[in-house]
Amino acid sequence: MRVDIISIFPEYFAPLDVSLVGKARERGILEIRLHQLRDWTRDVHKTVDDTPYGGGPGMVMKPEIWGEAIDAVIAQAGPAASPRMIVPTPSGRPFTQETAIEFAEEPWLLFTPARYEGIDSRVAAEYGSRLRVDEVSIGDYVLAGGEAAVLVIVEAVGRLLPGVLGNARSVADDSFAPGPMANLLEGPVYTKPPVWRGREVPEILLSGHHGKIARWRRDQALRRTLEKRPELVARLDPAGLDKDDRKI
Numbered sequence: 001m002r003v004d005i006i007s008i009f010p011e012y013f014a015p016l017d018v019s020l021v022g023k024a025r026e027r028g029i030l031e032i033r034l035h036q037l038r039d040w041t042r043d044v045h046k047t048v049d050d051t052p053y054g055g056g057p058g059m060v061m062k063p064e065i066w067g068e069a070i071d072a073v074i075a076q077a078g079p080a081a082s083p084r085m086i087v088p089t090p091s092g093r094p095f096t097q098e099t100a101i102e103f104a105e106e107p108w109l110l111f112t113p114a115r116y117e118g119i120d121s122r123v124a125a126e127y128g129s130r131l132r133v134d135e136v137s138i139g140d141y142v143l144a145g146g147e148a149a150v151l152v153i154v155e156a157v158g159r160l161l162p163g164v165l166g167n168a169r170s171v172a173d174d175s176f177a178p179g180p181m182a183n184l185l186e187g188p189v190y191t192k193p194p195v196w197r198g199r200e201v202p203e204i205l206l207s208g209h210h211g212k213i214a215r216w217r218r219d220q221a222l223r224r225t226l227e228k229r230p231e232l233v234a235r236l237d238p239a240g241l242d243k244d245d246r247k248i
């Protein structure tokens with residue numbers, strides 16, 4: 001997968017050099033190209049924003065600069081004729097694990113994180129007629145720009161790429177992953193020592209009885225989901241809940 005990110009803060013993406021995403025890049029599973037939006041400005045101050053038509057607070061990012069930057073990146077056609085363009089925005093559709101799975105199928109993603117009050121709306125309209133353009137939000141809170149959202153999305157997508165996670169089952173066991181654990185939060189996890197500051201690991205986990213352990217883990221996940229995200233319980237597939245039981 002190739003990922004292009006156009007931003008006025010390319011240094012914001014240094015974290016993509018480390019951990020899982022960093023290793024995926026080293027192994028050639030993921031290629032990330034960063035672009036400084038200001039490289040396409042033509043004034044001495046490298047201006048990328050201007051006052052909003054109709055008045056109101058803040059500034060809006062200029063369409064000309066974004067247009068030239070996006071055209072230049074698209075012209076560097078790579079694994080696919082054109083990228084899927086992802087615009088992080090508070091007014092986007094919610095980014096979920098399903099969205100991550102969908103994006104992980106793409107050979108080429110282009111991210112256009114905004115700053116200020118956002119990008120002139122004609123940019124998404126212009127490229128929406130030529131590319132698949134997704135406006136997505138990582139959550140209902142206020143960020144200063146889209147870069148943090150891109151970091152979240154690239155990590156959520158990158159870890160799904162074949163060969164990135166050591167144990168393929170980890171993806172299947174994820175919270176929100178499709179299948180019997182879909183819409184269930186992950187339950188508690190434990191490792192050595194068996195007793196820590198007087199606190200013991202649940203005995204069932206030391207029993208070696210895999211069927212009972214699977215059932216206990218699913219029950220703990222259900223308990224945690226009921227406690228922290230009761231609204232997800234309504235979406236559960238009751239038949240899916242006992243799939244492990246049938247396997248046991």
Ligand SMILES: COc1ccc2nc(C(=O)O)sc2c1
Nearest residue numbers: 088089114115137138145146
């Ligand atoms: C100005 O650019 C922004 C501002 C807030 C914001 N919030 C996002 C989110 O995904 O929640 S993306 C994003 C972009």
